[in-house]
Amino acid sequence: MKRVVSPCNTTGPYFPREFSDGNEDLTRRDGATARGEHIILAGRVLELEAKPTWNMVLEIWQADANGVYRHPLDPRSAEVDPGFWNWGRARTNQDGWYRFRTVLPGGNLRIPHINCAVLGIGLTRRLVTTIFFAGNMGAAPDPVLDCVVDPELRRRLIARRDPSLDADGAAGYGFDVILRGEGETPFFVD
Amino acid sequence: MKSYEYSPYDDRTQTLRQIDKYNASFRRVPASPLIPRPITLSESTGPVELPRRWNAGKLDLSRVAENGPRAVGQLIRVSGRVTDEDGSPAAGVVMEIWQANAAGKYVHAMDDHAAPLDPNFIGQGRLVTDEDGRYEAFTIKPGAYPVLYSGWWWRPPHIHFSILGLSWMNRFITQIFFPGEPLNETDLLLNGVPSGSLGNDVRERLIFEHGDTVMGDLSYINFRRDFVLRGHRRTPELA
Ligand SMILES: [Fe+2]
Numbered sequence: 131m132k133r134v135v136s137p138c139n140t141t142g143p144y145f146p147r148e149f150s151d152g153n154e155d156l157t158r159r160d161g162a163t164a165r166g167e168h169i170i171l172a173g174r175v176l177e178l179e180a181k182p183t184w185n186m187v188l189e190i191w192q193a194d195a196n197g198v199y200r201h202p203l204d205p206r207s208a209e210v211d212p213g214f215w216n217w218g219r220a221r222t223n224q225d226g227w228y229r230f231r232t233v234l235p236g237g238n239l240r241i242p243h244i245n246c247a248v249l250g251i252g253l254t255r256r257l258v259t260t261i262f263f264a265g266n267m268g269a270a271p272d273p274v275l276d277c278v279v280d281p282e283l284r285r286r287l288i289a290r291r292d293p294s295l296d297a298d299g300a301a302g303y304g305f306d307v308i309l310r311g312e313g314e315t316p317f318f319v320d
Numbered sequence: 321m322k323s324y325e326y327s328p329y330d331d332r333t334q335t336l337r338q339i340d341k342y343n344a345s346f347r348r349v350p351a352s353p354l355i356p357r358p359i360t361l362s363e364s365t366g367p368v369e370l371p372r373r374w375n376a377g378k379l380d381l382s383r384v385a386e387n388g389p390r391a392v393g394q395l396i397r398v399s400g401r402v403t404d405e406d407g408s409p410a411a412g413v414v415m416e417i418w419q420a421n422a423a424g425k426y427v428h429a430m431d432d433h434a435a436p437l438d439p440n441f442i443g444q445g446r447l448v449t450d451e452d453g454r455y456e457a458f459t460i461k462p463g464a465y466p467v468l469y470s471g472w473w474w475r476p477p478h479i480h481f482s483i484l485g486l487s488w489m490n491r492f493i494t495q496i497f498f499p500g501e502p503l504n505e506t507d508l509l510l511n512g513v514p515s516g517s518l519g520n521d522v523r524e525r526l527i528f529e530h531g532d533t534v535m536g537d538l539s540y541i542n543f544r545r546d547f548v549l550r551g552h553r554r555t556p557e558l559a
Contacts, residue, residue, distance in 0.1 A: 132405050133548045137522045139335050139494040139509055142480065144426040146418050146444040149482075178347040185430060191366055191488045201365035201487070203323070217367035240362060245488055252344030254335040254512065256493065260357075277357040309348045319328045319354040 166195020182226025
């Protein structure tokens with residue numbers, strides 16, 4: 131018989147920083163450096179009235195630069211980049227800023243994208259969204275992006291090139307997460 | 321590797337997204353409806369190498385150093401089993417645990433509660449479930465603490481659990497409470513459950529079961545809580 135899924139609840143304010151710190155950089159693994167174009171993915175997590183949030187947790191999961199996931203369900207998993215983690219976690223500072231160092235993902239039958247989850251105070255359940263990249267939208271349809279019909283909402287799922295975020299040879303891309311209020315980020319059913 | 325199917329969480333089995341008087345939920349939960357989307361390879365894969373990345377294994381939160389002095393408080397052992405919806409074990413997944421000390425104080429820069437820290441207690445750590453999906457950790461029973469900013473209420477003793485899961489789709493976070501605590505009756509988060517009998521089930525499943533007591537070289541009280549992660553085996557298609 132099918133079991134009933136356990137109830138989620140909020141992380142609360144005290145999600146340990148030690149659980150996040152050190153996981154914002156996906157590009158260095160076991161002494162190797164990730165292949166592909168290194169990028170900085172950064173932005174602010176804002177609540178109602180564009181107020182910054184502090185200690186919100188962002189988790190990301192993405193393919194490597196060649197579109198491969200380190201996971202047994204990916205038939206190409208043996209080819210995965212040994213220098214890349216695929217998964218990362220960051221937290222917002224007092225001004226609401228988060229920052230990842232990662233690579234521009236490859237496609238794997240989808241428009242290149244990064245899965246993103248937001249956890250923290252006020253959220254009894256995580257919020258999930260998908261981040262795409264301006265200049266890297268490809269021609270292929272994307273089954274998830276296609277669910278977002280309104281062009282304005284689609285635009286909000288696209289990280290934009292922002293040279294002010296460049297660091298250590300990595301190209302900066304800005305993506306603000308607006309939890310609620312004007313310019314609200316589209317989130318998906320979870 | 322099993323191929324899983326993931327249904328959206330059934331709201332009747334989950335804590336409400338917005339809870340009366342829990343002000344932050346009205347500032348942070350999106351006003352627009354969530355958008356349905358299909359699950360592709362991207363969402364049905366997830367981080368499976370975190371045990372190695374974090375070198376996680378066994379966990380004893382009741383002291384800082386192996387064989388060091390125990391933290392102040394009632395020594396307890398929390399344990400249980402993590403499965404999928406079919407009851408198959410979620411083996412080798414990372415569980416992160418964090419909690420307040422016996423005085424209700426977290427080792428965290430944002431905790432302004434004027435309660436003492438305990439040099440023998442850090443209150444956070446990671447473990448990995450065994451091949452049967454089981455977890456266990458010694459710790460001390462946490463104290464209650466006041467919420468100083470959003471709503472001014474006292475949180476009953478509770479332990480936070482985060483399970484990294486088998487895929488992106490069944491990553492799981494919750495907090496589990498202790499049976500019989502008077503403050504359980506007024507906690508916004510424990511009581512932020514759907515109305516009706518299913519809501520009662522949700523509430524029950526956020527509370528530890530009081531297990532047996534152990535007397536010996538090490539004396540402690542057991543508390544148990546099993547977790548069911550989202551995900552069930554794909555139903556074979558009929559020809
Ligand atoms: Fe807490």
